Amino acid sequence: MSHTLYSLIGLAAGICFILALKGLSTPKTARRGNMIGAIGATIATLVVFLYVSPNQDGTSHSLPLHNLGWILGAIAVGMAVGVPAARKVQMTQMPQLVALFNGVGGGAAALVAIVEYLHLGSSATTAEVIATVFTVVVGCVSFSGSIITFLKLQELMTTRPVIFPGGRFVIAGTLAAVLGTSVWVVSALGTQPLMILAGLSLLFGVLFVLPVGGADVPIVISLLNAFTGLTVAASGYVLDSTLLIIAGTLVGASGTILTRLMAEAMGRSLFGTLFGAFTAKPQEASSGEENRPVRSGSPDDVAILLNYARRVVIVPGFGLAVAQAQHTVRELADLLLSKGIDVAYGIHPVAGRMPGHMNVLLAEANVPYEQLLEMDEVNPTFGQTDVAIVIGANDVVNPAAQTSPGCPIYGMPILEVSNAANIIFLKRSMRPGFAGIENELLFDPKTMLLFGDAKASLTKVVSALKAL
Amino acid sequence: MEPIAIISIFVLAVFVGFEVVSKVSSTLHTPLMSGANAIHGVILVGAIIVADHSQTNLELGLAVAAIVLATINMVGGFVVTDRMLEMFKGKKK
Numbered sequence: 001m002s003h004t005l006y007s008l009i010g011l012a013a014g015i016c017f018i019l020a021l022k023g024l025s026t027p028k029t030a031r032r033g034n035m036i037g038a039i040g041a042t043i044a045t046l047v048v049f050l051y052v053s054p055n056q057d058g059t060s061h062s063l064p065l066h067n068l069g070w071i072l073g074a075i076a077v078g079m080a081v082g083v084p085a086a087r088k089v090q091m092t093q094m095p096q097l098v099a100l101f102n103g104v105g106g107g108a109a110a111l112v113a114i115v116e117y118l119h120l121g122s123s124a125t126t127a128e129v130i131a132t133v134f135t136v137v138v139g140c141v142s143f144s145g146s147i148i149t150f151l152k153l154q155e156l157m158t159t160r161p162v163i164f165p166g167g168r169f170v171i172a173g174t175l176a177a178v179l180g181t182s183v184w185v186v187s188a189l190g191t192q193p194l195m196i197l198a199g200l201s202l203l204f205g206v207l208f209v210l211p212v213g214g215a216d217v218p219i220v221i222s223l224l225n226a227f228t229g230l231t232v233a234a235s236g237y238v239l240d241s242t243l244l245i246i247a248g249t250l251v252g253a254s255g256t257i258l259t260r261l262m263a264e265a266m267g268r269s270l271f272g273t274l275f276g277a278f279t280a281k282p283q284e285a286s287s288g289e290e291n292r293p294v295r296s297g298s299p300d301d302v303a304i305l306l307n308y309a310r311r312v313v314i315v316p317g318f319g320l321a322v323a324q325a326q327h328t329v330r331e332l333a334d335l336l337l338s339k340g341i342d343v344a345y346g347i348h349p350v351a352g353r354m355p356g357h358m359n360v361l362l363a364e365a366n367v368p369y370e371q372l373l374e375m376d377e378v379n380p381t382f383g384q385t386d387v388a389i390v391i392g393a394n395d396v397v398n399p400a401a402q403t404s405p406g407c408p409i410y411g412m413p414i415l416e417v418s419n420a421a422n423i424i425f426l427k428r429s430m431r432p433g434f435a436g437i438e439n440e441l442l443f444d445p446k447t448m449l450l451f452g453d454a455k456a457s458l459t460k461v462v463s464a465l466k467a468l
Numbered sequence: 469m470e471p472i473a474i475i476s477i478f479v480l481a482v483f484v485g486f487e488v489v490s491k492v493s494s495t496l497h498t499p500l501m502s503g504a505n506a507i508h509g510v511i512l513v514g515a516i517i518v519a520d521h522s523q524t525n526l527e528l529g530l531a532v533a534a535i536v537l538a539t540i541n542m543v544g545g546f547v548v549t550d551r552m553l554e555m556f557k558g559k560k561k
Contacts, residue, residue: 020503034553038506066520071519083543104541105508109508109514112531112538115530119522225505229507241513249482251508257486261497262497363555
């Protein structure tokens with residue numbers, strides 16, 4: 001295959017990626033957009049096998065590619081791991097899987113850069129070495145950072161910000177070491193400095209993500225995603241592949257915008273998210289809070305309250321996802337509607353573990369789109385709402401975001417359920433939410449708590465309501 | 469490739485990237501992130517190229533690892549995005 005044809009097919013794949021991102025921005029075309037992206041990626045992968053890219057000295061060999069067996073075997077292994085993971089994952093664990101996929105992509109980019117560096121040896125130009133150093137540093141940060149976000153979301157480690165004494169100096173020191181080693185690699189050229197650089201970058205990725213608070217983790221995933229995109233673009237420069245430059249840059253740019261949009265939805269500056277942990281004071285331990293009285297009710301109490309309401313707003317959160325209660329909640333909503341009660345869902349943009357998480361979940365239960373109200377639409381209506389049912393949500397309704405400066409979620413817009421006449425919390429326990437902050441609303445006199453798994457509780461409420 | 473050509477491609481791609489996602493509702497943030505994530509799995513192309521260039525066992529070993537990781541990123545990414553979007557079907561009238 002000629003180089004021109006190869007490049008043209010690469011360009012076509014690049015256009016597929018642009019159309020994919022465009023399609024993914026609108027609900028109607030999103031699925032088709034993703035499909036176009038997959039087609040572009042498939043074309044790009046197939047065509048590599050039909051063209052031998054020349055070596056540094058301009059020589060090239062004839063087809064097939066060297067090490068073809070290894071290449072095909074590795075692809076088979078990758079598919080055997082990736083496809084079942086993506087197919088079997090629960091909707092609740094989607095965010096951490098995306099984080100993991102992003103991490104391995106960053107790791108792959110770093111490895112590609114290292115191999116090409118070993119291969120080029122002293123024939124590499126300074127610009128190529130700089131691009132390599134960039135890819136290794138950012139790819140490694142993205143890899144180890146994503147692993148930490150995975151561990152946080154999977155709750156294999158604490159979801160709270162991890163702040164240790166002198167942490168900011170350790171981070172600053174590591175960053176300085178990374179930069180220093182980068183200069184060393186560029187000037188001295190050698191395998192050993194590059195390996196040290198990779199190690200330091202991995203360490204920096206860990207330190208960089210550790211202090212990020214639970215609720216901000218999605219923003220960090222999005223940022224690391226944009227980072228990985230840029231490393232792919234830099235690899236494209238070293239490997240002389242226009243396609244990699246286009247695809248990587250597209251992801252880098254769109255990922256940056258997306259990160260900003262997410263941060264805006266949470267009412268935070270990107271800077272504050274990433275460096276907030278440096279400045280925030282450690283939270284005071286909430287001693288004695290657990291002993292304060294709360295009002296807990298039975299499913300019958302909840303059913304009676306609902307039966308005499310005129311307007312009910314359902315506020316879903318991560319607990320709904322965990323309990324897989326989306327179908328039961330729809331059943332409850334339909335029952336209330338049949339009794340002539342006005343029902344709406346109040347969707348916080350970051351309810352759950354990722355922006356849009358609740359929309360995905362409720363869409364699965366075929367909840368009519370017009371019942372889903374975004375935060376700005378639903379907030380003014382809480383004054384006329386008789387009952388707000390908060391199902392497994394906590395941080396997104398926590399008044400502390402408005403009243404206590406210094407708490408990790410301060411400044412995040414919340415659903416103002418406290419304006420409703422009655423509040424019902426369906427909770428598993430008194431445990432605080434993902435961000436680890438006590439919720440004053442639980443102790444409010446107009447709040448009733450219904451403990452238990454969200455699905456089991458809702459089922460009981462539904463049958464109690466039917467019996468009335 | 470000429471440096472100026474590379475810079476042109478890079479700058480234009482930045483603008484296209486900004487433009488295509490500038491107006492997107494928060495509903496689609498997660499699938500969009502996941503889709504973009506799958507797209508950078510195209511580093512698989514780079515991994516295959518370096519595997520072809522590899523001459524030592526060390527190079528080949530690292531390249532094979534890169535191919536495995538990149539394939540997971542790309543294939544897994546598209547499949548998981550499709551699963552998310554599957555649930556949106558028929559929702560918008």
